[in-house]
Amino acid sequence: MTTMLTMESLKPEQSTFLKQTYPELTIIPVEALVADQLRQINIIYGYKNTYAKLLTQLLNDPQSKLKWLQTISAGVDYLPLAQLAKKHILVSSASGIHAQAISQNVFGYLLYWARALDKAIAAKTQHQYGLDPQKIVNLDGKTMMIFGTGHIGQQIAKVAQVFNMHVIGVNRSGRAKPSFDQIVDDQGYAALLADVAYIVNVMPLTTATHHFFNAQFFEQVNHQATFINVGRGPSVDETALINALSHGQIKAAALDVFEMEPLPQTSPLWQMNNVLITPHTSGLLEHFRIAFFNVFKPNLAQFMKDGTLIRNQIDYHAGY
Amino acid sequence: MTTMLTMESLKPEQSTFLKQTYPELTIIPVEALVADQLRQINIIYGYKNTYAKLLTQLLNDPQSKLKWLQTISAGVDYLPLAQLAKKHILVSSASGIHAQAISQNVFGYLLYWARALDKAIAAKTQHQYGLDPQKIVNLDGKTMMIFGTGHIGQQIAKVAQVFNMHVIGVNRSGRAKPSFDQIVDDQGYAALLADVAYIVNVMPLTTATHHFFNAQFFEQVNHQATFINVGRGPSVDETALINALSHGQIKAAALDVFEMEPLPQTSPLWQMNNVLITPHTSGLLEHFRIAFFNVFKPNLAQFMKDGTLIRNQIDYHAGY
Numbered sequence: 001m002t003t004m005l006t007m008e009s010l011k012p013e014q015s016t017f018l019k020q021t022y023p024e025l026t027i028i029p030v031e032a033l034v035a036d037q038l039r040q041i042n043i044i045y046g047y048k049n050t051y052a053k054l055l056t057q058l059l060n061d062p063q064s065k066l067k068w069l070q071t072i073s074a075g076v077d078y079l080p081l082a083q084l085a086k087k088h089i090l091v092s093s094a095s096g097i098h099a100q101a102i103s104q105n106v107f108g109y110l111l112y113w114a115r116a117l118d119k120a121i122a123a124k125t126q127h128q129y130g131l132d133p134q135k136i137v138n139l140d141g142k143t144m145m146i147f148g149t150g151h152i153g154q155q156i157a158k159v160a161q162v163f164n165m166h167v168i169g170v171n172r173s174g175r176a177k178p179s180f181d182q183i184v185d186d187q188g189y190a191a192l193l194a195d196v197a198y199i200v201n202v203m204p205l206t207t208a209t210h211h212f213f214n215a216q217f218f219e220q221v222n223h224q225a226t227f228i229n230v231g232r233g234p235s236v237d238e239t240a241l242i243n244a245l246s247h248g249q250i251k252a253a254a255l256d257v258f259e260m261e262p263l264p265q266t267s268p269l270w271q272m273n274n275v276l277i278t279p280h281t282s283g284l285l286e287h288f289r290i291a292f293f294n295v296f297k298p299n300l301a302q303f304m305k306d307g308t309l310i311r312n313q314i315d316y317h318a319g320y
Numbered sequence: 321m322t323t324m325l326t327m328e329s330l331k332p333e334q335s336t337f338l339k340q341t342y343p344e345l346t347i348i349p350v351e352a353l354v355a356d357q358l359r360q361i362n363i364i365y366g367y368k369n370t371y372a373k374l375l376t377q378l379l380n381d382p383q384s385k386l387k388w389l390q391t392i393s394a395g396v397d398y399l400p401l402a403q404l405a406k407k408h409i410l411v412s413s414a415s416g417i418h419a420q421a422i423s424q425n426v427f428g429y430l431l432y433w434a435r436a437l438d439k440a441i442a443a444k445t446q447h448q449y450g451l452d453p454q455k456i457v458n459l460d461g462k463t464m465m466i467f468g469t470g471h472i473g474q475q476i477a478k479v480a481q482v483f484n485m486h487v488i489g490v491n492r493s494g495r496a497k498p499s500f501d502q503i504v505d506d507q508g509y510a511a512l513l514a515d516v517a518y519i520v521n522v523m524p525l526t527t528a529t530h531h532f533f534n535a536q537f538f539e540q541v542n543h544q545a546t547f548i549n550v551g552r553g554p555s556v557d558e559t560a561l562i563n564a565l566s567h568g569q570i571k572a573a574a575l576d577v578f579e580m581e582p583l584p585q586t587s588p589l590w591q592m593n594n595v596l597i598t599p600h601t602s603g604l605l606e607h608f609r610i611a612f613f614n615v616f617k618p619n620l621a622q623f624m625k626d627g628t629l630i631r632n633q634i635d636y637h638a639g640y
Binding site for chain 2: 101103109116117120127131137138139159164262277278287
């Protein structure tokens with residue numbers, strides 16, 4: 001017998017598929033979980049941080065049989081990875097399923113400003129037909145620098161290339177990745193920052209990326225640059241970002257994630273006209289449950305066969 | 321001697337290039353034109369409709385030596401094509417140079433709504449962190465139908481494909497074009513309209529396309545569809561469009577062109593929340609003069625050689 005606790009609900013056809021394919025699999029929705037079932041759990045489907053207490057309980061129980069945690073998110077920065085490593089509990093992420101949505105969100109931000117839709121929308125309320133042509137910016141010919149070259153970074157790069165942008169990717173190894181015109185490593189990007197029009201963060205949050213975008217970073221940036229964070233909030237020193245925005249070190253920022261979420265009422269970001277704020281929605285999908293199950297399915301097949309995973313497995317040490 | 325009247329200004333380096341390459345070419349900026357030079361003009365560079373009177377004068381003058389009209393625009397619907405044909409005056413358009421800008425404008429409109437940026441921006445003014453996930457729409461998996469499969473249509477299709485949309489092109493011949501998943505002709509599109517999420521018009525305005533998008537058209541459209549016009553205003557029966565919008569036959573419209581421009585103050589479109597209005601700016605480029613000159617340059621070389629053109633020549637009969 002294998003027991004799976006579901007923290008993300010299954011669609012009826014998904015339940016049916018699982019029952020028919022794996023008759024030996026018991027499924028317990030988290031809402032229906034009773035205490036004496038805890039020790040049966042082998043798999044957690046759709047782990048989310050709101051159930052952190054439950055996970056702690058399992059990790060502290062020497063009789064827990066938990067073997068695999070499938071998270072709901074692409075990033076796993078909120079997990080006790082060292083403890084999971086010690087217990088040999090496999091972790092897999094939802095990496096990949098958010099890439100399309102995030103790329104759409106990023107270009108939604110950029111094009112809103114580039115095509116002066118803010119001005120057009122304001123003019124419409126006044127029934128004003130007219131727009132200062134000087135307010136329009138072309139993406140083509142501009143340089144975008146993307147920090148993080150995984151699924152999400154690659155999809156953003158792919159769109160940028162169709163808009164004839166020059167796309168630079170930054171990753172730790174400096175290794176080439178599809179859809180980028182150029183890849184640089186941690187040492188290589190700073191020299192290029194002065195020519196970058198759009199900076200996009202999609203890096204995972206690790207000790208290496210915490211406060212990566214700090215005062216020193218923003219000092220090197222082109223004053224006409226727009227900063228976009230669809231990665232993780234704590235990768236940015238928010239005080240330094242607010243300074244850079246208010247002192248004209250950068251032109252604008254579009255932010256989906258924040259050092260503290262929800263963004264506190266007292267944050268100066270709310271008041272800034274050159275800032276777009278979305279509440280951690282850049283990765284939202286209309287049909288999330290389908291996309292998520294499709295990531296899980298091949299892993300489950302492998303896990304039921306030999307207890308291993310074939311995709312999206314987290315490296316405990318790297319943190320992604 | 322060849323004389324060229326410029327209605328779009330040349331950059332200093334462009335003037336220098338022309339003088340050095342074609343010493344036999346005289347350039348007269350339209351602002352400096354005096355009456356007795358009229359009969360010398362062989363080429364008009366950057367023709368725009370504000371000079372319609374001047375063109376009429378030239379066309380009515382039996383001694384005019386005008387041989388070639390290079391328009392500033394992609395569409396040439398405003399030109400007296402029959403008269404130009406009779407006088408064997410070549411016409412070339414700026415087709416192609418607006419494609420990138422227009423594709424960026426189209427996705428600016430779409431993503432503004434799809435990623436619920438309207439809601440996010442409204443929430444920001446209230447310092448509200450939160451967004452109804454139901455308001456978010458994914459482009460991926462949705463169908464876009466593009467009327468017009470030339471330069472502009474193809475570039476829009478290319479972007480749509482990177483967003484994993486299903487892209488249908490509509491043209492007169494039904495002939496395949498790059499970047500479309502499917503091409504249908506005038507007879508084929510109606511049956512597909514019920515499944516289309518985004519309708520984009522980039523057709524040239526001709527007698528065949530005048531009021532193409534009429535009441536009958538909107539009756540066949542999916543009620544969740546968004547209509548985007550970045551082609552020409554009179555291709556749309558605006559009264560029918562307004563009806564379709566106010567009766568929920570379509571969900572929204574993003575309009576860059578109108579039956580009458582500027583859009584009259586009395587138009588109900590100004591008041592509609594499900595309408596985005598831009599003032600014929602979708603094709604605006606930051607570096608227009610460079611892009612425009614690059615279209616003109618190879619044609620001038622050919623024209624100086626043998627009086628013919630090699631690209632962007634208008635078919636008087638087709639009207640594009």
